[in-house]
Amino acid sequence: MTPDKYKSIWVSHSSMGDFLKCPRAYYLHNIYKDPKTGRKINIVNPYLSLGQAVHTTLESSKNIPVEERMKRDFLADFENAWSQVSGKKGGFKNDDEENEFKKRGVEMIERVIKNPGPIARKTVKIKDGHNNMPPNFYLSEDENIILCGLIDWLEYVEKNDSVRIIDFKTGKNDEAEDSLQLPIYLLLLNALQKRKISGASYWYLDKDDEPIEMKLPNIDEAKEKVLAIALKVKEAREKEIFNCPRGEKGCFACKPYESILKGEAEYIGVGGYGQDMYFL
Numbered sequence: 001m002t003p004d005k006y007k008s009i010w011v012s013h014s015s016m017g018d019f020l021k022c023p024r025a026y027y028l029h030n031i032y033k034d035p036k037t038g039r040k041i042n043i044v045n046p047y048l049s050l051g052q053a054v055h056t057t058l059e060s061s062k063n064i065p066v067e068e069r070m071k072r073d074f075l076a077d078f079e080n081a082w083s084q085v086s087g088k089k090g091g092f093k094n095d096d097e098e099n100e101f102k103k104r105g106v107e108m109i110e111r112v113i114k115n116p117g118p119i120a121r122k123t124v125k126i127k128d129g130h131n132n133m134p135p136n137f138y139l140s141e142d143e144n145i146i147l148c149g150l151i152d153w154l155e156y157v158e159k160n161d162s163v164r165i166i167d168f169k170t171g172k173n174d175e176a177e178d179s180l181q182l183p184i185y186l187l188l189l190n191a192l193q194k195r196k197i198s199g200a201s202y203w204y205l206d207k208d209d210e211p212i213e214m215k216l217p218n219i220d221e222a223k224e225k226v227l228a229i230a231l232k233v234k235e236a237r238e239k240e241i242f243n244c245p246r247g248e249k250g251c252f253a254c255k256p257y258e259s260i261l262k263g264e265a266e267y268i269g270v271g272g273y274g275q276d277m278y279f280l
Helices: 013-021 023-030 046-063 074-083 095-114 181-192 219-239 255-261
Strands: 009-011 041-043 136-140 145-148 153-157 162-169 196-204 212-214 266-270 276-279
Touching: 009 013, 009 219, 013 023, 013 219, 023 041, 023 219, 023 255, 041 255, 046 074, 046 095, 046 153, 046 162, 074 095, 136 181, 136 219, 145 181, 145 219, 162 181, 181 196, 181 219
Parallel strands: 009 145, 041 276, 162 196
Antiparallel strands: 136 145, 153 162, 196 212, 266 276
């Protein structure tokens, strides 16, 4: 019997990351809807706004033919992307803070212009899921769990007809060794396209002129690791138990969302994903 997608548990790198930090934060960010608006809630954040503007600038260029791509005015594209997160809607407390983050973003784009690397080479695209959902597949039909996700950049390696994963990093810290990101990307690519996956790199745009090669995880170990966490998410949702590990006093992950519920946050408007956005 085919599982019912409308009753499926959908998991992603970000949602499982929320759950691992704090089940209460996972609930408030991924499940809870404001009774007045029927929309989920989210918090504007300078770091996320910086990442959004840089990613939008770079990822939109994959739709341009490779021979035309580097003729693009990436800095003009960044200015346009930044206009979408400027001011309080990006979580900036004042002009000085915004200018500091924007300067970092401009420097990242300038780094890519000088050292385009994979940006100047052929790419591969994965089709979006049904109804414009992110690319997805059944991680487990028996458990009715769907894994979804977006990969920043897929470089096409012509010499062996393979693909390489490129993930843009805009933060100052390196990705943790136990991160779910590469296991999830590997599972998505293995399920949704036929080419061999020949490598993966993180590109720390704040400091590195080229992507840093990472070791690809074992596919079976990747599935085991991701499914184990997804099953914990499913269990919490079925039992409707989403407790903060620090108890009623809350933690760094759930406290900001609790502030929204208490009326302590400033409403900004509806964000790009149809969420009610708040400024703290």
